Every structure is written in C-alpha cells, then in structure tokens.
Amino acid sequence: MLKVSNLTKRYFKTIALDRVSFEVAEGAITGIIGPNGAGKSTLLEIITGFQNPDEGEIYFNDRPLPAFKEKKEIFSYMPEDLAIYPDYYVGEFISFINDVTRYVNPELIELLNLNPVKNKKIRYLSKGYHQRLKLFFALSNTKKFIVLDEPFDGFDPVQLMEILEFIRSENQKGRTFILSIHQLYDAEKICNHYVLLDEGRVVTTGSIDTLQRRFGEDNSSLEQIFIRALQ
Amino acid sequence: MKPFFLLTKKEVKDTFFSRTALFFLLLVSFLVGYGFLTAVKLYSEQSLAAVNNLLYARGFEPVPGLFGPVYGGLFVLFSLFLPFVIIPLISREKEHNTLALLTQLPFSFKEIFIAKIIAAFLFLLFVLVLTFPCVLLWRIYGGHLPINELSLLISGYLLYGMFVVAVSFFSAVLFNNTAAASIFSIFLITSSWIIDFGRDMNISPLLSLISAWSVTRLLKYFENGILSLSALADFILISSLFFLLAYIILRFDLKSKWRPISLTLILFIFGLLMVSHLSLNFDLTESQRNSFGPKITRALKKVRGLEIDVYLQGEDSRFKDYQNSFLKKLDLVRNDVRVRMMKGSELKKNYGLFVYRVQGKTEKTYSNSEEEIFPIIFQLAGIKVDYGNEEIEYPGYPLVVKGKLSGIKYIYYLLIPLVLIAVSVSKNYKFKFKRSGAK
Secondary structure: OEEEEEEEEEEOOEEEEEEEEEEEOOOOEEEEEOOOOOOHHHHHHHHHOOOOOOEEEEEEOOEEOOOHHHHHHHEEEEOOOOOOOOOOEHHHHHHHHHHHHOOOOHHHHHHOOOHHHOOOEHHHOOHHHHHHHHHHHHHOOOOOEEEEEOOOOOOOHHHHHHHHHHHHHHHHOOOEEEEEEOOHHHHHHHOOEEEEEEOOEEEEEEOHHHHHHHHOOOOOOHHHHHHHHHO | OOHHHHHHHHHHHHHHOOHHHHHHHHHHHHHHHHHHHHHHHHHHHHHHHHOOOHHHHOOOOHHHHHHHHHHHHHHHHHHHOHHHHHOHHHHHHHHOOHHHHHHHOOOOHHHHHHHHHHHHHHHHHHHHHOOHHHHHHHHHOOOOOOHHHHHHHHHHHHHHHHHHHHHHHHHHHHOOOHHHHHHHHHHHHHHHHHHHHHHHOOOOHHHHHHHHHOHHHHHHHHHOOEEEHHHHHHHHHHHHHHHHHHHHHHOOOOOOOHHHHHHHHHHHHHHHHHHOOOOOEEEOOOOOOOOOOHHHHHHHHHOOOEEEEEOOOOOOHHHHHHHHHHHHHHHHHOOOOEEEEOOHHHHHHOOOOEEEEEOOEEEEEOOOOHHHHHHHHHHHHOOOOOOOOOOOOOOOOOOOOOOOOHHHHHHHHHHHHHHHHHHHHHHHHHHHHHHHHHO
C-alpha cells in the first residue's frame, strides 16, 4: 500500500499542491486526473523523489520514504518531458538499458513493437514510437510501481489499443500503475481507481462506481463526473 | 561489464563524438600545426646566427622559444571554445530530462558526476596527445627536449583545462540553457584576465589581492618552468570548488543546498589559507633561468626579515624589469619578503627609489640591477658573500631546420583532420552497420 499524506508544495507564493492525501493499493491502475495546471506532474515528481515536498510524507507499507535512494528502488518513473538521447540509435539505447539494468525481456521489445525501428536514430522516431521507447525504459526493471506522466500522448487509436493491452498485461503480472492522464476518455479505458486534482487539491478519489455514486448516475462517463465534481 | 564502466563509456562516447568536439579537435589540429610550423621557422631563422656563437646560443631554449607558443594556442582554445564541448555533458541531460533517466538506473549521483569528469579528463588528455607529434618531429629534426620543463608545461595546460571543465560544469548546472551556460562560463574564465589586467594597472588593492589566485597567473609558473606546490594546490583547490558546487546544485534530492554549499566555501577558504603557507618552488629549467646563482641563493636563505619599499608605479617599465629579473627569482628562494608599493605624496616625492630594510637597518638605491641590490641586502644582513664567477653551464640549443617542414603540414593539416573526420563518421554509422549485419 502506498500512502500519500498531506503533501504540500509551494513555488514562492503559488501553491502547487495543498495537503494532498490519498492511497494507492498494490495491483491497482490509478489515474491522476485533473485540468491543466492542477499539479499532476508535480505530484508524480514528489512521489518518485524528483522534487521534495515542503510538507507531507510518502509511506510505503506504513514505512516513510524520505530519500530518493529508497524511492528509486520502488518507483519507475517516466516523466512527460523526457526526450531520450536523440543521437542514439534505438537498438543502441535498448542495449545500454539492458546491459546496465541486467534486465533483458525480449517480450517487452516485441510487445512494444520496437524491433522495426532498432536501426533508427531516436531523433527520427515518430512521437508514438518515442513514447514506446519511454515505456520500454520505464518497464525495463522489476520495480513494483510504474509511474507514467501522460503516457498516451502521441499514439494513434490502433497504437493506443496495443499500449493499453500491454499495460493491462503488465498489471496482471502484479505491477501497480500510477498514470497522469488529461484525456479522460483514455483514462476510463484503463484505470480502476482515480484521484481527481484541481488547483493542487484532491477533489475526490475512488473507483468509477464510487465516483458515479457521488457525482452522477449509474452510467455517467468519467468526463461527466469530472465536470460535476469540479463544479 | 560493471554499470559504472558502461556509464563512463557512454559519457566518453557522448563527449568525443559530438559535433562540437569534432570541430574543436579540428581547430586544435590546425592551430597546433600552424603554431608549431611558425615557431620552428622563427627558431631556425634566429638560430642561424647562434650556431657558431656560443654566447648567443645560450639564449636558445626549446620550451620558451618553441613549445611555449605552440601550447599558448591551446590556452585560447581552452578558454573560449572548450566550454562549448563540455557544457552539453550536463546541459543536454537537463534539457532532455535524461538526468531523470540516469538517476533511476543503478547509478548514484556521485557515479554520474564522476563519469562525466572522467570523460572530460580523457578528452583533455586526447587534446594534449594531439600535440605530441610536434615533440616527436622536433626530436626527429635533431632538436633538444628538456623533458622536465616540457612535462611541467603540459601538466600546466592539463590543470588549466580541468579548471575550464570545472567552470563549465558549474555554469551548466546553474542555467537550463546551453547558450546561457556557455556565455557565463566564458565570463568566469576570462575574468582572471581582467583581474590580471587590474593588478598590472594597479587599479585597486582588492584586485591585487585576488590576483594571487588568478588561474592565468598560476599557469605562468608552469609556463616559466617553475614547479610551485602552492600554484599546483591552488589550481586543484579552485577546480575542486567549482566541481563540488556543481555537484551540490545538480542534486535535486537535497532538501537544503545551503548547508553543503556553505561548508564547501568554508573548506575552500581554509584550504587557500593553508596553501598560502606552502613555499616549495623548484626551478625545473635546464638553464636555471628563474634562479639566482647558487652562492647568492645560499646567502639569501640566511637573510631574515627583508622588506622592500618600491617607489614606482606598477605599470612602469622599470618596475616590470625589476619584477622579472629580481622579484620573481627572489620569490623562488624565499616568499616571506614584504614588498610594499608606495602611494600618494610619498611616491611622488621619492619616485624611482627602492628602500631595503633588514632588521631595522635601512639602505636606499635608485638602481634595479642585481649588482647593486645584493651588496646592499647582504651588508644590511651582515652576511659576507663571495660573488666570484658563477659560470653559467647551460650551452643553449639553437637548431636550423631546413626543408623538412612539409611533415608538419601533412600531419596537422591533412592526416589528423582526415582521421578525426573518418572516425567520427564511422562511429556514427557503426551501430547501424553492426545491427544490419547481424540481421
């Protein structure tokens, strides 16, 4: 169980996160949703240790995780603005990651369909393939929590189907996902738990059923719930 | 292979095979080649008159006369262009957020930073290796090689290069943009030129004080063939300061950076104070051009509490002569001599005067020549010195090189640039070929 407790982050007078608290069960696919500027990326960076909170704590199985060194053993994080070495060949990058992590999973490369672009320089990849390569990096390890910031940007509908399927299969293998997604339609297809953020605060959390009970009717879409919750 | 080795290999590859590195190395090749060619021609022309004149020949020393100007070209390249090669090692990671990638791999911040320093150090070594054909060619021409002095000169440029690397790292962590970091690093590097200028012009006492740690002044020791332990330690301290500050600022996981930064600054100041007490200097030149004769040196070591008041402006040519022919040599024997540059109405009233003081006794002179100064100092100190003939043993090494200079052009204008371009291009496509072949 991952517990986020009272996280607060300020940038001078701007409050990016205001006493944010929620829990993530192991094995869940949690979607952090919210409008632009809600604090989604800041939250993920603090959870994974890339930023320090002004206040608050992260707990894993009731044990606080204060240091980046400890967090990096548990979380694998894919930042939204990561631009993998543009002058490397895809195959070269894959070899580097495999050699360093000593985690070789040919199935992963197969599932992400990276073989056809192995001889391409990363700078010449389409956005979809670049996202696949970022996913390859985020998943080339045995870490328990996979934290992805806007992982579905740049995919066409067919690619998106493949990637969603891929995340589901990794989730079934026991990995927990925390995804920051601004496209609610995409979030609805993959997440089984949601944290709705607005202006740095948690508006609500829960499964789609819980949210429907709280903010709508039985068949309300996530988008309808989102709008009502923000109102 | 160990992960750290793989990381270092990656950093070395990123440093050596970038486009800026290729342009820099090409520039080094052309400039070193041109510098060496010109220096050999001049040395040869001047040697014509010295070959049969033993007295004139004594002035021919290969390091100041030939290698000094060749390596002097590297000074400009290191100061103005090396930051463009080094800064991307960090700024590119920041711009692409790949630091987030590296830190999640099994590397600590320390390992990531050290791997980058190793890559930059190897690059500097490679640049210096590019100058070795000059040394080899000079030997082939029959030239004399003063190994100690030459090694010292090369070490000085290696230290200066590491200083530039440290400043580049520091600038790269401060700015999120490569261009801004480059401009800032060049400003920091060239500020020591401004400090030196300020000291020479006697602009302010503060500048004169700071100039003791100006890296260009520290490099001068190495260029002049003086192995100065304090200059060596200062170089290491200043570079370490910038490296440490860069390391602390780069670490995004530190909750407070002020404490380690303050501690680093305190340690740095403490280190500088400790180093200022180091007074071990060695004249590594074969001609001993930086030293007084052995008898004078022995006698000077016995003089206690020497003070000198100089009634000259810092930029006065008489003072420059005095500084070069007397004060610098004196500094090698003892660095506890107090030299005061007089100012104001006193200066105007007594302009041109030198006042020597030893244990309360005073003597004045308007002369700045050794023949006048030593008798005064030793008389004040009550030391008897036999000035007898201190014969200079150094024979000098004039050399006339005729018609063999095309080798320099072939090596530096053709061979090295072609090899550099070929390796860069082949490395760029190697992975592709290897993978295609395997399929």
